[in-house]
Amino acid sequence: MAQLGQDDPKTEVQNVRQQAIGGHAIAAALPKLTLGALVERIGDYWTLGVLILVIIVFGFTAPDFYTQANWLATSVYSTEIMLLALGQTFVIVTGGIDLSDGAVLGFSSMAGALVMEHMLHLRGISSVWIIVAGFAAGIAAGTTAGFVNGLLITKLRLAPFIVTLGMLGMAGGAIDLLHGGREIIDMPSQVSAIGNTVIGGWFPIPVLVTAFFCVVTWLLLSKTTFGRHVYAIGSNPTAARRAGINIDRHLIAVYVISGFLAAVSGLLVMARFNDASPIAGANDELGAIAAVVIGGASLFGGRGTIQGAIIGTLLISLLDTGLVLANVQPFWQQVAIGAIIILAVFLDQVRLRLKER
Amino acid sequence: MTSSAVPVIEGRKISKHFGKVVALENVDIAIWPDEIVGLVGDNGAGKSTLVQILSGSLSPSSGEIYMDGQRVVFHSPIEARSKGIETVYQDLSLALDLSVSANIFLGRELKRKGILGMFGWLDQRQMNVKAKEELEKLKITIGDITSLCESLSGGQRQAVAVARAIAWGTRVVLMDEPTAALGVEEQKKVADLILEVRKHGIPVLLISHNLPQVHALADRIVVLRRGHVVANVKKEDSTIEDIVAWITGAAQAVA
Numbered sequence: 001m002a003q004l005g006q007d008d009p010k011t012e013v014q015n016v017r018q019q020a021i022g023g024h025a026i027a028a029a030l031p032k033l034t035l036g037a038l039v040e041r042i043g044d045y046w047t048l049g050v051l052i053l054v055i056i057v058f059g060f061t062a063p064d065f066y067t068q069a070n071w072l073a074t075s076v077y078s079t080e081i082m083l084l085a086l087g088q089t090f091v092i093v094t095g096g097i098d099l100s101d102g103a104v105l106g107f108s109s110m111a112g113a114l115v116m117e118h119m120l121h122l123r124g125i126s127s128v129w130i131i132v133a134g135f136a137a138g139i140a141a142g143t144t145a146g147f148v149n150g151l152l153i154t155k156l157r158l159a160p161f162i163v164t165l166g167m168l169g170m171a172g173g174a175i176d177l178l179h180g181g182r183e184i185i186d187m188p189s190q191v192s193a194i195g196n197t198v199i200g201g202w203f204p205i206p207v208l209v210t211a212f213f214c215v216v217t218w219l220l221l222s223k224t225t226f227g228r229h230v231y232a233i234g235s236n237p238t239a240a241r242r243a244g245i246n247i248d249r250h251l252i253a254v255y256v257i258s259g260f261l262a263a264v265s266g267l268l269v270m271a272r273f274n275d276a277s278p279i280a281g282a283n284d285e286l287g288a289i290a291a292v293v294i295g296g297a298s299l300f301g302g303r304g305t306i307q308g309a310i311i312g313t314l315l316i317s318l319l320d321t322g323l324v325l326a327n328v329q330p331f332w333q334q335v336a337i338g339a340i341i342i343l344a345v346f347l348d349q350v351r352l353r354l355k356e357r
Numbered sequence: 358m359t360s361s362a363v364p365v366i367e368g369r370k371i372s373k374h375f376g377k378v379v380a381l382e383n384v385d386i387a388i389w390p391d392e393i394v395g396l397v398g399d400n401g402a403g404k405s406t407l408v409q410i411l412s413g414s415l416s417p418s419s420g421e422i423y424m425d426g427q428r429v430v431f432h433s434p435i436e437a438r439s440k441g442i443e444t445v446y447q448d449l450s451l452a453l454d455l456s457v458s459a460n461i462f463l464g465r466e467l468k469r470k471g472i473l474g475m476f477g478w479l480d481q482r483q484m485n486v487k488a489k490e491e492l493e494k495l496k497i498t499i500g501d502i503t504s505l506c507e508s509l510s511g512g513q514r515q516a517v518a519v520a521r522a523i524a525w526g527t528r529v530v531l532m533d534e535p536t537a538a539l540g541v542e543e544q545k546k547v548a549d550l551i552l553e554v555r556k557h558g559i560p561v562l563l564i565s566h567n568l569p570q571v572h573a574l575a576d577r578i579v580v581l582r583r584g585h586v587v588a589n590v591k592k593e594d595s596t597i598e599d600i601v602a603w604i605t606g607a608a609q610a611v612a
Contacts, residue, residue, distance in 0.1 A: 242444075
């Protein structure tokens, strides 16, 4: 090999690369040649690049892509997954996963609608109070489900995957138990106004609410001690415990946040369609997890940002509506998302393998 | 060493039993200001049990701990830490996904003043400044304080863990196998770092298998064998061969 390499610079580079894969010292000496350095440099930005690329490409292929109508449709459509992805980010950064948030979304909207339906039948109660009570019930339902998740994970020391899978089943069943598997459409007319009013022609209320929670969760995760401790727990639980961080309390809080945001999402879906459907939110957890992972979070914990989750959600939503506008079968969206997830996780593993050096 | 009247930390007649297994029996250990104490012994001799008792991770079955002559009882590592006992664990306890500065302040983050602080708002700038100061105090060079610990070499990670340990009004540092995972060049840097810590008046309890290193660094060496202190000698009064003999039980020492 050395003989060949002396004359041929190309082979020389190849040799160095081969050695770099096996030999750590050389890999460190030539950081620019390694895949890991490249991954590290592109880092969290590659999905933003893909997002911009998708926006540009759809601009050419789908004539109606840059229209107010498409903005309204896509932005409102994205809120359902976006809110789940925000909560899911906290959970995934701790190294956990919340498989129940889609079911909790449906459970919360059904619980809220049920309260409103009952109060409507009582008559004489002003619709403002009915809405306040209904929304409060929905929020309480989602938050409680999240609290139970957190309690089971921390106190019974069960894996988040198992607990939230169980909650997926229980919340899913509870949706049908609450109202016999039927939808609820009996609610004050103002509910629909909340879901469908567009402020200033460009800003639907669900989008504004979601934007608000994007800002709040971003601040919470990136600017506060709570957020810092969430990262520490996901990165190295032993170190976090030795540093005096109350891990159980933080984990419970994280699942409560996820349940709360699932409830907000469920109530907005209900408001948009003026309907609490027993299938609302079904399988949404997959979209939310995909969005978070596409946004650069590591399923091993310690990594992930709200910005990334937002980018991931927008990418998924844009592919969905853009492919329809471009007259492509929307099923290709699922194929594209699947491929992007695998690529995102692959890049994460390359990074982790390099960390072991 | 020094003429201080009382040790910084002292364990008197410490015993620890796990069921019928005796891990430590009537162990006396004292660490005086400005000294590096090497704690050596074979696997299972009780070194790490003793360190865990001094750092509050374990409670002794019997015996007492004194700091500056005052009796103390630790129910958790956090309590021990609040009294100025910092431990540098063998695994370093660093969150590799967080920055150098975030790790130095882990669990003790600085918050903004006023209302923002009440919401737990981090004062990142202040933490970066202070973390840099701490590293410079120990002559540790790490280019960018905001880089992730993941990107550091083994020796640099060790340095960050040590800097974190002594950044908090620390009275004594317990170091568990600080160089076990390092190459020769980095071992030397960590050795310099340990000497630098002593220069700041902070005594170090150094647990290590690396006898030449312990002998080079420590002022005093305590040898544990099967839960008993079998030797407690000034470095000048012993050779590495003596220590090996005490560790293996080939010779009896005068404690």
